[in-house]
Amino acid sequence: MVNFTTLINRGHQRYIAKYLKKREFGKCNSCEKPTLLMEYIDPTDSSVKWLVCEDCFTTLQLDEE
Numbered sequence: 001m002v003n004f005t006t007l008i009n010r011g012h013q014r015y016i017a018k019y020l021k022k023r024e025f026g027k028c029n030s031c032e033k034p035t036l037l038m039e040y041i042d043p044t045d046s047s048v049k050w051l052v053c054e055d056c057f058t059t060l061q062l063d064e065e
Contacts, residue, residue, distance in 0.1 A: 010061055017057065030056040 017038040024037050028051070035053045040060055042048040052060065 014057070014061065018054065024051065026051065028053040028056055030060075 017040070020039075025035070026037055027034050028037060030050070030052050033053055037051040038054060038057045040050045040052050040057055042050075043064055050060075
């Protein structure tokens, strides 16, 4: 079960990542699909950043639980 604050923060993070003007077109680091990429920052280690597609971004956010 996820609390309300976690849901709001996740939605806010997704909105910022999705509508950031610096999105790049390339291959996703996770699924190798060519598409617009979003930057995912690992919550346990903030120095790790991945460029992933929107589907993988959603999956990674859900896996944080």
